[in-house]
Amino acid sequence: MSTASTRTRTELSDGWQLRLRTPGKGTPAGFDDRPVAAVVPGTVHTDLLRDGRIDDPVVGLREHDQHWIGRSTWSYATTVAWQPDGAERVELVCEGLDTVAEVRLNGELLGATRNMHRTHRFDVTDRLREGDNDLEVVFLPVHDEVDRVRDEVGLLPATEAVHYPYVRKMACNFGWDWGPVFVTAGIWRPIALESWSTARLASVRPLATLVDTTGHLELAVDVARTGGEADLRVRVTVDGRTAEAPVDAEHGVVALDVDDVRPWWPIGFGEQARYDVSVELLAGDEVVDRAERRVGFRTVEVVEEPDAVGTGWQLTVNGQRIPVRGFNWIPDTPFPSEVDAARYARRIDQAIAANANLLRVWGGGIYESPDFYEHCDATGVLVWQDFLFACAAYPETDAFRAEVEAEAREAVAERSTHPSLVLWNGNNECTWGWHDWGWQEVLGDRPWGSTYYYETLPAIVAELDPTRPYLPGSPTSGDLAVHPNDDAQGVSHIWNVWNDEDYLHYRDREPAFVAEFGFCGPATHATMRHGVPDGELTLDNEAVVHHLRAENGVHKLRRGLAEHFPEVASGDDWLWLAQLNQARALTVGVDHLRALERCSGAVVWQLNDCWPVVSWAAVDSDERLKPLWYALRDAFAPRRVVVQPDTDGLALVAINDQPEDWQAGVVVRRVRFDGTVLAESKVELAAPATGVGRARLADELAVAHDERREVLLVDADGHGRTSWYWTRDTELAYPPAAWDTEVEVVDDGLRLRITANSFVRDLAVFPDRLTLDGRPLPADAVASDLLLTLLPGETRELTIRGAKAEHADAVVRRPVLRAVNDLPELTGEAAERNGHE
Structure with missing residues (x-):
């Protein structure tokens, strides 16, 4: 046996050249096909953009001009200098090849790949030569693979683009109802050479759980050997404790306990304590491989118990009920290799600042990089992880099943260390589609993916990560025979x-847990202008409609606006009202769901966007906060008091997501728009830990004498203001908005003091409308608050971070400073002209 040595890794990130090998249909005549200096990890699109070969693809209608990229054959090539290091085995490790690729070393084919979502290893021990070696990765058109598999299995139903079910690639690359069609190719995750002898750790799975104050660690390893029968042991050290166990041919398991452990808690329930785990693989007394992990000791369960409606669905951590306030997460750009640790941190921190405690990684995207899960671990944000199946029937051929199994095993093994990950989910809306969307008529007797969700994936989770719950899909009622979207x-x-009804109909539903709901609204003005530089920002602009991908979205947006607002003429006013309507809709939905005693979670679709678009997101693709973000920051407050319809009136509901009981001191006032207080009451409302308290409002508060000119204001001591209106904006006799302003320059921007001279609803400041050197302020220029309601004589202070002294005049004028009743169409005078008096 040769002398053992630890594994060494050489990153292959330099010297790559990208070139077009075979032009696809639609390639521009005269395209400059000289080699391009490539960034690895990266994609063809981003390399071409960086080199000036294509224009920014998210602008205007340019997306149409770039579909040829995904229909072409591309080559990535570099020279690898190699000096033998005495290792018994050298492997080329490709952590992410997108998607149909051939890997060649010195002209020799090492292998072919057909899965973006998994690592591929190639033994190059006898194929590397001393000195320079030519390494090439050729990416073939993924559409050819789609056509091949579709010819084999027949047409499969899908709710979005028809291509993605046939290949293991990020589904939304082919377009979605919020995303563009950018069919990517490239080395999108690291590529390296690894040298090792005797054996290496192929997989390390530290499963950490908690019983009372004792942390239990069961660490499983899979090993790869160069050959021979070396006696291997695995040794684990955590918090000063060490244990070891023998390794059989390929597997080893070590268990140890940590007494008086500090538990890992979700944000809002305690600290995010984590422990370093050192893993050593030994041959005799010699360490041949090492790995380091960090774990958090906690136990996760889903509790399902009968309730008055059906069966509840409750996530618990360490036995503690966790009310969920969350967002769905999509790939943060169409080119996910561009998302680094800092960008992940910014986006997750925006979710935290909006009072969210869970992110659901949606099944039409990717398994995010370790940076995503690491930041969630450190901050206490829970992660719901979908397996990558969404809104389609999928093939179940032997070859496809093999890819699914390899991908899922790697995904589970690599992410099992993260305490933030609390749930595995088999699919997004595939089971719903099979039940409701006519798929059975199309499929006949053909398989559609159910074997994955009800057999393959749960078996993999049970084997590799039994510490976490598994769901077969979302939505789900748990059994394929039961309708998956049954609120009971x-x-x-x-x-x-969103599809059919006014947003007030959120109040018709009484679910146990909601993993998706949303309402469309445009990105911020500056971000929309990035995507649509010309013309009015209205639905009469072809480019705006191009940046609206929701099915029948123009009709749905117009219908939703017409329910609450009059038609307006200018693009500025349309953008403002469409954003405001989105914020109002989700406030109604979140408040209703959180006020239900049986609903344990509300996960909004969606946190983020990947290009300038009219979509469901709260943060747009240029990282700016939409009005929806501010509305959800309020609606997701861990403690909040809201007004809700009651059987024959109105109820006051205290929502308490914290682990201590809450005695809420509340002042409720029925007020005329002129500031006259018509009725007032002080209420002490008790809400149990992680529960709700409810009290019916007296008629003198709940019943308006003039619905058009009155508002019910609820001020909960230290927990913000909420309001209730008895009719819609088009029926309200708003006074024209009037206010006085003072502006002061402070260290990080401007401080704006606003004193209302009239009733003011949804006061908002938009820093993205301010410019510096002719450009909008960057995304980190933000207002401290938005969507404020003020009575005459009330004063509020806001800060506008990133604004400059030169903006002092602009910040107090339209279009920067707005309120819903600064629109003439919504003032009392307009209502009188329209015959409402």
């Missing part, structure tokens, strides 16, 4: 509101 049990999605 399991996890629901609410899309009837």
Whole structure:
């Protein structure tokens, strides 16, 4: 046996050249096909953009001009200098090849790949030569693979683009109802050479759980050997404790306990204590491989118990009920290799600042990089992880199943160390589609993916990560024979509101847990202008409509606006009202769901966007906060008091997501728009830990004498203001907005003091409308608050971070400073002209 040595790794990130090998249909005549200096990890699109070969693809209608990229054959090539180091084995490790690729070393084919979502290893021990070696990765058109598999299995139903079910590639690359069609190719995750002898750690799975104050660690390893029968042991050290166990041919398991452990808690429930785990693989007394991990000791369960409606669905951590306030997460750009640790941190921190405690990694995207899960671990944000199946029937051929199994095993093994990850989910809306969307008529007797969700994936989770719950899909009622979107049990999605109904109909639903619901609204003005530089920002602009991908989205947006607002003429006013309507809709939905005693979670679709678009996101693709973000920051407050319809009136509901009981001191006032207080009451409202308290409002508060000119204001001591209106904006006799302003320059921007001279609703400041050197202020220029309601004589202070002294005049004028009743169409005078008096 040769002398053992630890594994060494050489990153292959330098010297790559990209070139077009075979032009695809639509390649521009005269395209400059000289080699391009490539960034690895990266994609063809970003390399071409960086080199000036293509224009920014998210602007205007340019997306149409770049579909040829995904239909072409591309080559990435570099020279690898190699000096033998005495290792018994050298492997080329490709952590992410997108997607149909051939890997060649010195002209010799090492292998072919057909899965973006998994690592591929190639033994190059006898194929590397001393000195320079030519390494090439050729990416073939993924559409050819789609056509091949579709010819084999037949047409499969899908709710979005028809291509993605046939290949293991990020589904939304082919377009979605919020995303563009950018069919990417490239070395999108690291590529390296690894040298090792005797054996290496192929997989390390530290499963950490908690019983009372004792942390239990069960660490499983898979090993790869160069050959021979070396006696291997695995040794684990955590918090000063060490244990070891023998390794059989390929596997080893070590268990140890840590007494008086500090538990890992979700944000808002305690600290995010983590422990370093050192893993050593030994041959005799010699360490041949090492790995380091960090774990958090906690135990996760889903509790399903009968309730008055059906069966509840409750996530618990360490036995503690965790009310969920969350966002769905999509790939943060169409080119995910561009998302680094800092960008992940910024986006997750924006979710935290909006009072969210869970992110659901949606099944039409990717398994995010370790940076994503690491930041969630450190901050206490819970992660719901979908397996990558979404809104389609999928093949179940032997070859496809083999890819699914390899991908899932790697995904589970690599992410099992992260305490933030609390749930594995088999699919997004595939089971719902099979039940409701006519798939059975199309499929006949053909398989559609159910074997994955009900057999393959749960078996992999049970084997590799039994510490976490598994769901077969979202939505789900738990059993394929039961309708998956039944509010009486399991996890629901609410899309009837956006698709067909006014947002007040959120109040018709009484689910146990909601994993998706949302309402469309445009990105911030500056971000929309990035994507649509010309013309009015209205639905009469072809480019705006191009940046709206929701099915029948123009009709749905117009219908949703017409329910609450009059038609307006200018693009500025349309953008403002469409953003405001989105914020109002989700406030109604979140408040209703959180006020239900049986609903344990509300996960909004969606946190982020990947290009300038009219979509469901709270943060747009240029990282700016939409009005929706501010509305959800309020609606997601861990403690909040809201007004809700009651059987024959109105109720006051205290929502308490914290682990201590809450005695809420509340002042409720029925007020005329002129500031006259018509009725007032002080209420002490008790809400148990992680529960709600409810009290019916007296008629003198709940019943308006003039619905058009009155508002019910609820001020909860230290927990913000909420309001209730008895009718819609088009019926309200708003006074024209009037205010006085003072502006002061402070260290990080401007401080704006606003004193209302009239009733003011949804006061908002938009820093993205301010310019510096002719450009909008960057995304980190933000207002401290938005969507404020003020009575005459009330004063509020806001800060506008990133604004400059030169903006002092602009910040107090339209279009920067707005309120809903600064629109003439919504003032009392307009209502009188329209015959409402």
